Amino acid sequence: MTKPGEEELEEDSDYQDPHVAHFAEPEKNGLSQRLNAIAANIWTTDKLTTASGGRCIRQTPGQVQRAPLRRKIKSVDDIQLKPRLVSNAEKVLGQFSDVEQVIAPSIFENQDILFAARTPKNADRLRHMTCLHALNHLFKTRDRIIKNNAKVSQAQEGDETEYRDQGFVRPKVLFLLETKQACVRAMEAMTQLCDFEQQENKKRFLDSYSGPGDKFSDDRPEDFRELFEGNDENEFRIGLKFTRKTMKLYSKFYNSDIILASALGLRRAIETGDPKKKDYDFLSSIEIVVMEQADATLMQNWEHAEYVFEHLNLQPTEAHGCDFSRVRTWYLDGHAANVRQTIVLSAFLTPKINTLYNKHMRNVAGRIKYTPDYTCGVIENLTQTCSIKQTFSRFESPSHLADPDARFKYFNTTVLPQITRLPKPAPGSVGGLGVLLFIPSYLDFVRIRNFLVDSDLSYGAISEYTDATDVRKARSHFMNGRHSLLLYTGRAHHFHRYNIRGVKRVVFYGVPENVKFYEEIVGFVARSVERGEVGQVEASVRCCFSKWERLELERVVGTKRVGRLINDRGDMFDFV
Template identity: 70%
Template sequence: MSRGRGGARGGRARGRGGQRGGFAAARTRDEVEDSNVHIRDSPEPEQSPSESSDDSASDADEDEDEEAESTSNAYAALLRSLSSRSKSVHAGPDEPRNKKRKLRHETADTPDSHDFDERAAWQENGLGGLGETNDSLSGHTEDEAALQDDDGPEETQDLDDSAFQTHFVNPDENDLASQIKRIADNQWATKKLEAGGGRGIFQTPSTEETSLLRRKVKSTRDVGLKARLVDNAHKEIGSFEPLEQEIATSIFGYQDLLFGARTVQNANRLRDITCLHALNHILMTRDKVLKNNAKLAAATENDDAEYRDQGFTRPKILFLLETKQACVRVLDSITKLHSFEQQENKKRFLDSFSQPEDKFSDDKPTDFRELFEGNDDNEFRVGVKLTRKTLKFYSTFYNSDIIFASTLGLRRAIESGDPKKRDYDFLSSIEMVIMEQADATLMQNWEHAEFVFEHLNLQPKDAHGCDFSRVRSWYLDGHAPYIRQTIVLSAYLTPKINTLYNKHMRNVAGRLKFTPDYNSGLIESLSYGIKQTFLRFESPSHLTDPDARFKFFNSSILPSIMRLPRPLEGGLGVLVFIPSYLDFVRVRNSLVDSDLSYASISEYTDQTDVRKARSHFMNGKHSLLLYTGRAHHFHRYNIRGVKRVVFYGVPENPKFYDEVVGFIGKTLERGEISRAEANVRVSFSKWERLELERIVGTKRVGKMIGDKGDVFDFV
């Protein structure tokens, strides 16, 4: 609950939504404070009893109780002043009472006027907050105290001309309707971009000629930041590099962005840029609400002006991250860009989310260490609330500004409890989604990501104390998915990620898809001198592609393996790399009755069995080793004894191709085989164009997909 500086600070005046048919429960302040009810969050399965309480959280609750007592006198004074004012505006007892405008003032620490009535609704309906901690219902007193320390709305650079104003605050309703219709009809104006060693495609539903023009931003001073962010942003980020200029234009212009060139080297810069934008959006939203609260407080009795500046619920930003350690890194970025005087529950957060980032040796690849160093737990969710001076960890979802979660953790939170009472209303007013490592999400379960996006910006089932007179029109019209900004960062693009782009990234401000150049491809940088043969098989449909691939393997690849001469010492040393686990199961089952001795390693194989399989394969007891892409993703095993490699399918991650072929390179270096014995075979279909392009290069992939020949050799 935010409160305008022009209103009385000790009391609460209800918004006009109460008399316009809104669902907000009419509860007095004393009723809420006397109830002393705590909302219990959905516990995580792995949460230990020691994590369910924290000394700092208890101290915060005690501080809130003290603040509640300190504001009681001010509240009583407000009631007396309202009573005297009511008497003064009437000439006599027989005259009709003037229609009074009900005002809802809000504190400086929240962009929404939900906190007080939301708690009353929870009391009446028995709704719990979603998060990882208990949150006292009397916490609104702290917001009131924070307002007393607030100096009012800040100045913003070029605020009136910013994308925030035109996209969120004052979108043209006629243009919005026409653009949504064009998006529904898939009518996009398109412009190709070249920047920073990559290529981009910018699309907009607007029909104006100027809509495809893009203003380059050279530094953080060009993006209209709130005053309190300017110095830190210039210090930590400063000037943008050429590629960053292109994507920063879309990020700070509230356009959707699908960036398929994330690397370990640019990850920190990308994180800082997106966190800066998220912070700026929260502060701008809060500033707008404060200004409107002041106008409402100063309004005359007959002033019917409306100020629509909010959503249905408070959470505005959703970070979808892969690990708890990634969450720590994002919050580190936020705290260095915004100087908070206090960080409540930070010790508890670090104890639960952070671990030392030195558990792997240097022989592991850098991308593997970046993803799995530290706390690699991938089931989590946590809410964070920003006040003017304080960053509060472990706030309930409905009382949070930002939600940090993995797709698995968020889905578990939604699906926990009674299926008939599943609560995902906290996602109804998300205005920005930042997905940091979509390629890593693919290696988990992409269905979790699809589930989360399907539940974004739906009309809420309950009011949660919403003042509907302050809700933006495009929320009420169900157009929030077209206003929401979605930023997806990935090391590479796949058909599933592209489907997400086409289905859920439909922003009226436009969208940008960026991919790096693959002109030469990975294959030209390999220095092993090993013969690599790419075999294309016919696959009429992507739906029947698994069947066609399995048939090709049994009819062409497997017979060629069976014909290999048996060495006097050791085994055949054939490693079959299978990207998909379903294909792995299919191939493994087909080999049960064969004459080949084989072992298998998947992401589900027990470590004892993994060691046994690797040992037997290296010693030649097993001629064949089946190895899945996800097993390599999660462990990056260094497998010895590999003489030949068969790629059942093209790996989505091109680094996997390099590393698996490198197994043969290391065998050659040890002198265990001759170069003539070593070879690589890759089976592919026309549906693997994206994966193939990253390995053989853009200039070759067209011929390999479309030419009449079906065998392509590289050395």
């Protein structure tokens, strides 16, 4: 039984191959009407029922009285795969979980997907699903071209039949990955799904891209180990070419079927050479984009990702040997960006990722957005396990653009004076004041650090740019009490996950985008209490927030409380 406005997924006995319907014959599915609706930003939104507890919305271009039904995909058997992929896909993937059944129809029916529930536990299966879809797409595209080549060669003189089956250039799939080791994992997934008789340059690839998998001990968080284990180099790009029996690595971009790259590596490839002659034509015919760890890309430089998306599916500046008589009409008409499928996988949502969804995920087949269940947030577990008072302080912020100034003013006029008035530790006690100031943004960190230069407060600072020697010195001075305050950035924690000793009180300058950071920073105080370095009463956590941090706040306090914290008349909210 479905709730009003929601819809069960139903079988469709007259199911057409999604590859043909979306890429080969989109005109039969109202392409022009859908393009007009997208241009006018008209979408019909409905909720999809999920057995997983997460929230999933679907948007279809146009004003639809009742959104089209989705075919249930419970296992690999429900996907129209090329025969050479079926056996291995059944072994590797088999049955889909509840969450996978929510997103599988959109993956294999070429819709855009923003999946904000990626974890180290589900990452491997998500990778196999997207790689299977990419291989299936490429093999179907190639087989269609080969068949049409035969028809063209056998055509009689005067036969004017058109075979529109190609793009401007060969590359069809782009994987945006975070590290070289992630590239190795994607390659391994493809070879597990398809038996290639030969893999050219495989040893060269592994020597250059793979690294030891035991760099970190088990006490490091699982998501940290998954991201940085192995070769964590972040600048790379590599082409991958398929023939009937061979997979060739290190193929030139214009001869490749798949491009695997980091956003930084791809940007460097575009900008290489004469700045007035940037080469981005190899991205003109991309039909599937998979961005595997968008949350990690945020911690690098999100501008690189935006730059790549801005250069996708542009009209090429040169012909590159293209046979324009075989190019699909929607390419020629400049609609490739609306036919392209974009799959973005992330551990959580942020405003920047939402902007990417709204600006660059405008598929004529529609789009879905999935977020996990945040009903309770992490606060419930934290209050049960560590019993430390956690106070959330709301400050007024007139606009998103004015938020940094409003936050800085609130900190200087309200929070900092309270820190300076804290009672000095008693003689013989362990450490000093032990105030850790967690600052998500590096720009805010620089602003506060510069402001504190002329203050009487002794402080240390650790950012992502602090060298190892200065980090050790700052941690040591903070732990033994020489420094009362330690400034600590979100990106420093992302890249190193330091275990800070001597933390008795925490002030969050802003709500961390990654909710795991909130848990781990609060854990610093909890361990200080366990070691007897601070009493239960003196230990505290304070988190400053504005109404513009609703997404981040929801993950901490939970969906059922976030509205109250944002909208209630009071501005202080305590959890004990």
